[in-house]
Amino acid sequence: MTTTTATRIGFVGLGHMGGNMAVxxxxxxxxxxxxxxxxxxxxxxxxxxxxxRETPRDVAEAADIVFTSLPDDGVLDAVASGPDGMLxxxxxxxxxxxxxxxxxxxxxxxxxxxHTLGATLLDAPVSGSVPQVQAGTLTIMVGGDEEAYGCxxxxxxxxxTPTYIGDHGQGLSLKLAINISLAVQMLAFAEGLLLAERxxxxxxxxxxxxxxxxxxxxxxxxxxxxVFDLPDDAWFDVALMQKDxxxxxxxxxxxxxxxxSTVVADELLSTARDRGYERRDIAVLYQVLxxxxxxxxxxxxxxx
Numbered sequence: 001m002t003t004t005t006a007t008r009i010g011f012v013g014l015g016h017m018g019g020n021m022a023v024x025x026x027x028x029x030x031x032x033x034x035x036x037x038x039x040x041x042x043x044x045x046x047x048x049x050x051x052x053r054e055t056p057r058d059v060a061e062a063a064d065i066v067f068t069s070l071p072d073d074g075v076l077d078a079v080a081s082g083p084d085g086m087l088x089x090x091x092x093x094x095x096x097x098x099x100x101x102x103x104x105x106x107x108x109x110x111x112x113x114x115h116t117l118g119a120t121l122l123d124a125p126v127s128g129s130v131p132q133v134q135a136g137t138l139t140i141m142v143g144g145d146e147e148a149y150g151c152x153x154x155x156x157x158x159x160x161t162p163t164y165i166g167d168h169g170q171g172l173s174l175k176l177a178i179n180i181s182l183a184v185q186m187l188a189f190a191e192g193l194l195l196a197e198r199x200x201x202x203x204x205x206x207x208x209x210x211x212x213x214x215x216x217x218x219x220x221x222x223x224x225x226x227v228f229d230l231p232d233d234a235w236f237d238v239a240l241m242q243k244d245x246x247x248x249x250x251x252x253x254x255x256x257x258x259x260x261s262t263v264v265a266d267e268l269l270s271t272a273r274d275r276g277y278e279r280r281d282i283a284v285l286y287q288v289l290x291x292x293x294x295x296x297x298x299x300x301x302x303x304x
């Protein structure tokens with residue numbers, strides 16, 4: 001397959017991430033077909049030029065390359081399976097690029113099912129949030145058939161910087177490795193910031209100095225302002241982050257790899273969910289620690 005702007009693109013899963021990816025592909029000149037369970041999401045995209053289709057099967061039949069951006073293993077399987085599912089619409093030569101963060105095991109199993117149809121599945125999870133989608137600066141990690149990757153690389157470059165990682169599931173394994181660091185960095189930053197604040201340091205000043213110091217990763221620099229002004233629409237919410245950490249812990253168990261800091265971050269994310277912060281951005285960890293500090297009779301998960 002040689003891709004051009006006439007290459008037909010399909011997209012299933014048009015939430016904050018998927019919807020903005022579809023817009024970038026539309027703006028690049030590709031014809032884009034889409035489906036999503038939430039019909040309200042589709043209206044502005046249709047106005048932008050997206051061609052609506054009823055089911056994942058319809059999208060797969062219409063497209064040469066089909067993308068999915070879905071929340072978890074269960075939704076991915078539901079989109080893939082059944083008479084209206086993606087597998088029913090795939091045919092020889094088509095390429096399915098799954099940008100969801102799901103378990104490497106589930107992705108490898110789905111890749112085998114796709115292969116029996118003469119089509120190809122690539123796992124292509126991304127690192128980055130909505131601002132990076134809109135700017136076309138996502139980091140994209142791709143696992144699967146290298147020849148298929150070469151075919152779709154120009155399309156992926158419209159969304160960010162793709163890198164071929166290796167066999168099926170390896171893109172996902174690397175994505176989980178990155179998200180471990182994302183969660184643990186956010187937690188460590190929140191801990192340090194709260195310590196400085198309770199010692200009498202102005203928290204805004206502390207955050208500015210911390211992010212300009214050697215610990216100031218691009219992620220912390222971008223997210224530090226959210227600590228004091230949480231967005232209504234999370235860049236990366238607590239529930240999704242915990243889902244990814246649980247995937248990392250499951251994968252690590254299979255590989256006999258200890259992940260001690262991941263365990264602590266997972267515990268605090270559980271506390272965040274218990275306190276009603278499930279759909280808030282992970283920058284809310286600072287607020288969670290502040291809540292715990294105000295209630296010393298309820299020790300943090302790391303202390304229990």
